[in-house]
Amino acid sequence: MSLLSRRQLLQNTSGGFGYLALSAMLAQQEAAQAAVVNPLLAKKTHFAPRAKRVIFLFMKGGPSHVDTFDPKPLLQRDDGKPYPFKTPRVTFAETGKLLKSPWKFRQYGESGLPVSELFPNVAQCADELCVIRSLHGTNPAHGGALLKLHTGSDTQVRPSMGSWITYGLGTENNDLPGFITICPTLAHGGVNNWGAAFLPAWTQGTPIGNASVPSSQAFVKHIRNARLNESMQRRQLDFLAEANQEHLHLTGADLALEGRINSFELAFRMQGTMPDVQDITRETASTQKMYGLDNPVTANFGRQCLMARRFLEQGVRFVQVTHSDSEVQWDQHGNLYKGHSKNAAEVDKPIAGLLKDLRARGLLDDTLVIWGGEFGRTPTAQGNDGRDHNPYGFTMWLAGGGVKRGHAHGATDDYGWFAQEDKVHIHDFHATILHLLGINHERLTHRYAGRDFRLTDVHGHVVKEILA
Structure with a gap:
């Protein structure tokens, strides 16, 4: 067999190079056409993702961090005394003196994470949780704070977090929306909290029911x-x-x-x-019981969580589950003990059931679970048994999806008013969620009105300390 010279090789194969280039161009054209016909097709990530899907357990109204996942011994000791530090320049309403938590905290699991007795079932999953205690925003009103958490802006109509994620990743089931929100609140931002704004219409959340409709009637x-x-x-x-x-x-x-x-x-x-x-009747009796469907107190939220798991299994990219009602919510300016006790009793078992179910089905490692509200609450009292809005330091937790297990990140001050150590702004929170999904938050952009927009605007840093 004689060897070819370089000149002969190029002469004999030059036509093939053109065909290779043509095939690549045709493949790109075919992919572009497929995206037009079905824009929900799954898309490539910027880098290897830790999570493939998200479930956001939204507690509307602002659960109190110092009564749930951020224990403050000095708040217990100094009950009834004045707050010893400078208070925020802008507050939602006047508050009085320090108010201790009526609930005790205990350490759970191998990690020893402290959890309030409000959440005895979630506490059994403490080793799954990554608790961020140093979140902060800027808006002390429900409407602005909800929009900030959901869209990254409290002043302009912007695409929601679920819409951005769907825009960046598409979905894994072309027969379902990429973004579903179950029993969402219609107040304080309403549809803007799951809206697409200037993103393509197919990224908008599909609501199933609303907060005033029992989940058994949400279709x-x-x-x-x-x-x-x-x-x-x-x-x-x-x-x-x-x-x-x-x-x-x-x-x-x-x-x-x-x-x-x-x-x-x-x-x-x-x-x-x-x-x-x-159709959750297809689930076993033991599964339904694990989510609390056998108890009227937990059945409503439990059904939402179980539906959410079924949507995630079918390839829906982002599912939001909202706990809210028109009377109590988590907004306890008064009746803190009664209100938080009622709310926690409704969601505690279903959330624990969801975490255990995802783990048992092998879904938790690549599903990012998010829990929290639009802000926390003040360590000082309104009346004798209430707390005001507090966006300056509060807690949310994550589970699964590439975050550290049994981990607490950051801290508020000794009484819980301000984020103080390893502070995490809402923009940082969003950047980190996108990072876990394999998306560079600075590259996920959409051109509108002459400029490129993104979920994190011109801000945001990935909180690498919480990554597993």
Whole structure:
């Protein structure tokens, strides 16, 4: 066999280089066309992800960190005394003297994480938790604080965290939305808390029920078509799509129209998938009991958590579960003991059941669980048994998805008013969540109105200390 010279090699193979380039170009074109037809297709991450999906357990109203996951011995000792440090320049309302927690804390698990007696079941999962005790924001009002937590901005309409994540990652089930919010609150920001703003319409959260509807009655509206069978619906949608595509060809790109086309197609596909996912009667009696469905106190939130797990299993990227009602919420300006006791009793067992269930099914390692509210509460009292809003230092915890287990990060001051050690701003929190999902928060951008926007705006640092 004779060897080819370099000149002969190039002459004989030059045509192949062109075909290689052409095949790559065609593959890119095919991928781009597929994204237009179905923008929910899963997308590549910037780097290897620790988590593939997110569940956000949102406690609306602001649970008190000094009564749940941030024990303060000096607050217990100095009950009834004045707060010894300078108070914030802006407060939501006047407060009085220091108010000790009516609940005791104990250490749990091998990690020894302290948890209040409000959460005896979650406490049994202490070694799964990564507790961030040094979160802080800027807005002491519910509306602004909710928007800050959900969208990164308390002053402008911006895409929600779930929408950004769906935009960056797509979904793993093309028959379901990428972002679902179960029984969301309609107050304090309302739809903006799960809205897409200027991102493509397909990234918006799909609400199932709302906070005023029992989860047993929370369904996607009009999920069944009582008038047209599947074949007739398909013919109708094909005709509508043909007309819309012709309009797009004549007028050029129209994000609103493209969004409607995609929403029609997704709604058609959801008819055969959504009811089955929401049908929790398929779960064993022991599983339903683990989530608290056998107890009227825990059944409502337990059903939400169980539905959320079923959506996650089917490839939904971001699921939010909201605990809220029109009377109590977690907003105890008064009746702290009664209100927090009621709220914790409703969510404690379902949350523990969710964590245990995810672990047993092998899902927790690549599912990021987030727990918390829009802010914490003051160590000083309103009346004799209440606490005011406190965005200057509060607690949220994470579990699974690449965070350290049985770990506490940061600290508030000795009484719990201000984040003091290893402070974590909401922008840092968002940057860290995106990082765990394999996304560089500085690269996940969308051009709108002449500039590139991102969830973290021009801020945010990944909290590397909590990464496993």
